[in-house]
Amino acid sequence: xxxxxxxLIAASLPFAGCANDDASTITVSAASSLTxxxxxxxxxxxxxxxxxxxRFNFAGSSRLAEQINSGAPVDVFASASTxxxxxAVDADSVESPRAFAxxxxxxxxxxxxxxxxxxxxxxxxxxVTLVVCDSPVPCGAAAWELxxxxxxxxxxxxxEPDVRAVLTKVVVDEADAGIVYRTDLxxxxxxxxxxxxxxxxxxxxxxxxxxxxxxxxxxxxxxxxVTGNDGQRILQSWGFGRP
Amino acid sequence: MSVTARIxxxxxxxxxxxxxxxxxxxxxxxxxxNGAGKSMIVKAIAGLQPIERGCIRIDSTPVxxxxxxxxxxxxxxxxxxxxxxxxxxxHMSVRQNIEFGPRNLKVTGTTQPWIERLDLTELLERKPAxxxxxxxQRVAIARALAxxxxxxxxxxxxxxxxxxxxxxxxxxxxxxxxxxxxxxxLVTHDPLDALVLADRIVVVEDGRVTQQGPTAExxxxxxTDYLAKILGVNLLRxxxxxxxxxxxxxxSLVVSTDLEGPAVVVIRPQAITxxxxxxxxxxxxxxxxxxxxxxxxxxQVRVALSGPPELTxxxxxxxxxxxxxxxxQRVWMSLKATDTxxxxx
Amino acid sequence: MTTxxxxxxxxxxxxxxxxxxxxxxxxxxxxxxxxxxxxxxxWGQLPELLTTPxxxxxxxxxxxxxxxxxxVATVLGVPLxxxxxxxxxxxxxxxxxxVLLPLVLPPVVGGVTLLTAFGRRGLVGQYxxxxxxxQLPFSTAGVVMAEAFVAMPFLVITVEGALRSIDTRFxxxxxxxxxxxxxxxxxxxxxxxxxxxxxxxxxxxxxALGEFGATITFAGNFPGVTQTxxxxxYSALEVSREEAIALSLxxxxxxxxxxxxxxGRFLGSRS
Numbered sequence: 001x002x003x004x005x006x007x008l009i010a011a012s013l014p015f016a017g018c019a020n021d022d023a024s025t026i027t028v029s030a031a032s033s034l035t036x037x038x039x040x041x042x043x044x045x046x047x048x049x050x051x052x053x054x055r056f057n058f059a060g061s062s063r064l065a066e067q068i069n070s071g072a073p074v075d076v077f078a079s080a081s082t083x084x085x086x087x088a089v090d091a092d093s094v095e096s097p098r099a100f101a102x103x104x105x106x107x108x109x110x111x112x113x114x115x116x117x118x119x120x121x122x123x124x125x126x127x128v129t130l131v132v133c134d135s136p137v138p139c140g141a142a143a144w145e146l147x148x149x150x151x152x153x154x155x156x157x158x159x160e161p162d163v164r165a166v167l168t169k170v171v172v173d174e175a176d177a178g179i180v181y182r183t184d185l186x187x188x189x190x191x192x193x194x195x196x197x198x199x200x201x202x203x204x205x206x207x208x209x210x211x212x213x214x215x216x217x218x219x220x221x222x223x224x225x226v227t228g229n230d231g232q233r234i235l236q237s238w239g240f241g242r243p
Numbered sequence: 244m245s246v247t248a249r250i251x252x253x254x255x256x257x258x259x260x261x262x263x264x265x266x267x268x269x270x271x272x273x274x275x276x277n278g279a280g281k282s283m284i285v286k287a288i289a290g291l292q293p294i295e296r297g298c299i300r301i302d303s304t305p306v307x308x309x310x311x312x313x314x315x316x317x318x319x320x321x322x323x324x325x326x327x328x329x330x331x332x333x334h335m336s337v338r339q340n341i342e343f344g345p346r347n348l349k350v351t352g353t354t355q356p357w358i359e360r361l362d363l364t365e366l367l368e369r370k371p372a373x374x375x376x377x378x379x380q381r382v383a384i385a386r387a388l389a390x391x392x393x394x395x396x397x398x399x400x401x402x403x404x405x406x407x408x409x410x411x412x413x414x415x416x417x418x419x420x421x422x423x424x425x426x427x428x429l430v431t432h433d434p435l436d437a438l439v440l441a442d443r444i445v446v447v448e449d450g451r452v453t454q455q456g457p458t459a460e461x462x463x464x465x466x467t468d469y470l471a472k473i474l475g476v477n478l479l480r481x482x483x484x485x486x487x488x489x490x491x492x493x494x495s496l497v498v499s500t501d502l503e504g505p506a507v508v509v510i511r512p513q514a515i516t517x518x519x520x521x522x523x524x525x526x527x528x529x530x531x532x533x534x535x536x537x538x539x540x541x542x543q544v545r546v547a548l549s550g551p552p553e554l555t556x557x558x559x560x561x562x563x564x565x566x567x568x569x570x571x572q573r574v575w576m577s578l579k580a581t582d583t584x585x586x587x588x
Numbered sequence: 589m590t591t592x593x594x595x596x597x598x599x600x601x602x603x604x605x606x607x608x609x610x611x612x613x614x615x616x617x618x619x620x621x622x623x624x625x626x627x628x629x630x631w632g633q634l635p636e637l638l639t640t641p642x643x644x645x646x647x648x649x650x651x652x653x654x655x656x657x658x659x660v661a662t663v664l665g666v667p668l669x670x671x672x673x674x675x676x677x678x679x680x681x682x683x684x685x686x687v688l689l690p691l692v693l694p695p696v697v698g699g700v701t702l703l704t705a706f707g708r709r710g711l712v713g714q715y716x717x718x719x720x721x722x723q724l725p726f727s728t729a730g731v732v733m734a735e736a737f738v739a740m741p742f743l744v745i746t747v748e749g750a751l752r753s754i755d756t757r758f759x760x761x762x763x764x765x766x767x768x769x770x771x772x773x774x775x776x777x778x779x780x781x782x783x784x785x786x787x788x789x790x791x792x793x794x795x796a797l798g799e800f801g802a803t804i805t806f807a808g809n810f811p812g813v814t815q816t817x818x819x820x821x822y823s824a825l826e827v828s829r830e831e832a833i834a835l836s837l838x839x840x841x842x843x844x845x846x847x848x849x850x851x852g853r854f855l856g857s858r859s
Contacts, residue, residue, distance in 0.1 A: 131808070326760075330760075332776060333780065
């Protein structure tokens with residue numbers, strides 16, 4: 001009987017998941033707006049570096065920073081805002097970051113555009129069901145900055161945990177409009193209608209990337225790849241701006 | 244006040260086809276083995292089991308007549324029913340149980356008389372879990388009667404009691420039913436209940452009525468093997484004084500009891516022994532009798548003996564052969580006083 | 589002959605050692621996270637963290653919506669449980685399976701299915717929106733719906749089980765005493781299952797209180813309107829672990845209080 005208990009415990013150990021059990025896997029936490037671009041970058045990186053595999057974790061940057069600060073076994077952190085990155089920097093969980101892309105905001109509306117949105121100012125109409133990201137999330141912080149910059153008093157219907165959640169609400173035609181990144185519109189071509197916001201009234205987000213303080217040695221090469229020609233080409237093909 | 248019923252219905256493989264009637268003031272016992280369909284009959288009368296064909300009338304009003312799609316639901320039939328396990332609502336006090344019916348039917352002033360008549364005043368605030376078997380039965384009866392029903396249905400009223408209490412409660416029930424002005428239908432598998440409590444017996448076996456008639460008649464002349472086996476007893480009514488019972492129909496017996504006054508005596512035919520010559524022994528009741536008739540059943544022979552009082556004895560086939568019993572023959576019979584069962588009438 | 593030591597008073601059953609070991613592990617498994625929470629709680633900052641408008645709004649909203657959801661679950665669930673327990677009809681097994689689906693369905697999936705039914709372009713929702721201008725997502729009513737959706741099966745299961753366990757002859761007896769079917773239900777049946785009914789309602793309420801996935805997917809997240817306590821915890825995680833822990837503690841305290849006050853009447857056993 002005692003043997004049964006001991007063997008049960010022993011059998012479960014392999015599933016405990018040691019942090020660095022597989023030396024050739026790099027874990028990357030990236031902002032959800034980077035989902036499509038980074039997935040492509042990851043595939044390209046793996047092609048060039050056979051034997052190494054990339055594992056992605058996409059979510060709101062502020063949450064990713066909290067996870068890293070709590071000790072999540074991550075090697076690389078790519079954030080959608082310097083503010084979120086700063087949290088990790090302040091906690092000494094990451095090394096000095098550097099910018100690798102920029103992004104600006106856009107409005108996504110359902111294909112039928114039920115609320116007839118054509119301009120940023122249309123969003124101020126209280127009858128419009130607008131969704132944005134939660135304030136700590138870079139996309140959300142940028143949205144509020146955008147409204148302040150344009151003197152708009154806006155009351156959203158919901159504060160989503162990340163930008164992809166905002167996009168989803170628009171895709172299923174639950175929201176009349178959502179504030180997303182310009183790059184997100186490229187990811188859902190044909191599913192939503194995009195309304196551009198002019199650069200003069202827009203908010204620009206700078207995206208920093210870095211390795212964590214306990215990252216694997218290979219991690220640095222991934223960062224190099226992202227900031228190098230290959231990475232940059234892919235990022236720009238998805239609509240990101242130069243750093 | 245009166246009930247007439249012709250019930251034809253099936254549940255699964257079981258098929259019931261019975262006809263019976265109960266006059267005001269009469270107590271009719273439905274007697275039969277378990278599973279015979281007796282409970283189904285009273286449930287049909289109460290409205291808890293709709294019938295497929297036939298007609299049930301209470302006071303000449305049809306309450307269930309499939310042919311004319313008449314069906315009066317149980318709550319409007321005004322028939323009181325006492326269930327086998329009494330089914331007193333466990334979350335209500337005795338008082339609330341009794342007042343339940345009158346509250347629903349909006350009748351007043353009916354509960355107090357029954358509470359007193361059935362001696363329940365001290366039990367009113369108790370919960371059913373705190374009552375004894377006999378007390379529960381009285382509460383169940385009061386609860387059923389507080390609604391002022393037109394008839395009373397009792398489904399195995401004594402089955403849930405232990406042997407000692409059963410005897411006592413049966414006696415009390417007998418007292419009560421004698422004075423009860425409405426018709427009562429009583430379901431039981433215990434022949435003693437039928438004998439002591441009922442005016443008429445309707446025998447139900449396997450969904451059919453196999454015999455019916457006045458109690459004494461059915462008791463002494465069972466026409467089916469089942470009846471003969473469980474019933475076929477001698478039933479005498481009369482007066483008991485100082486251990487001697489003087490039967491209404493003449494004759495007397497020495498019985499074993501402390502009771503005085505009107506009584507009913509039950510004597511099992513098996514308790515009577517027959518002898519060619521006058522027997523010696525401790526039996527108090529010994530006399531010579533004439534064989535009036537012989538009935539052969541598959542496991543016993545029933546011998547009708549002249550009286551008074553007229554009694555029936557049961558012996559084995561072998562004994563019959565030994566004694567060479569024929570009608571008209573003189574034979575000695577012997578019956579112990581302790582082998583008689585006396586009940587207050 | 590071996591003498592066995594008897595303990596005076598309650599008869600104790602001798603359990604095999606393996607049972608005690610596994611029971612201890614099970615208890616530890618459940619208790620250690622709670623201990624962890626307590627250890628990490630910023631006790632000093634607690635008053636300030638818990639009196640923020642966000643925290644107060646979230647608690648208020650959670651209490652109101654969970655109670656409403658429990659009420660909805662009860663009003664709709666008791667009749668459903670009654671039909672499942674008392675009636676016989678074809679497809680009953682399938683119906684019961686569907687009723688219990690929210691129990692096994694991931695709550696987020698539950699939220700998605702609610703969207704397809706009651707969202708703006710949903711099966712039923714589109715008529716609500718086009719004809720009456722009612723949009724359930726992003727509203728407090730939507731929160732109540734999401735919570736009721738996941739909570740109802742708990743109530744139905746508990747009540748159905750209780751209804752099956754009581755003797756239906758009591759209901760028959762009541763009918764012979766002049767009680768209409770409605771009177772039977774309210775004065776006999778429901779009182780007889782009162783312990784289980786209460787346990788079912790509390791269980792449903794507790795489930796509604798802790799609901800997250802269906803709420804955030806269907807109703808959205810906005811303080812004061814749809815941001816219940818669990819959603820507030822999730823939001824807080826984006827900013828500060830301390831705030832998340834503090835709010836979690838509130839949820840824990842409220843739930844624990846209610847569950848303990850039930851004093852083990854959970855399992856449907858009637859005294």
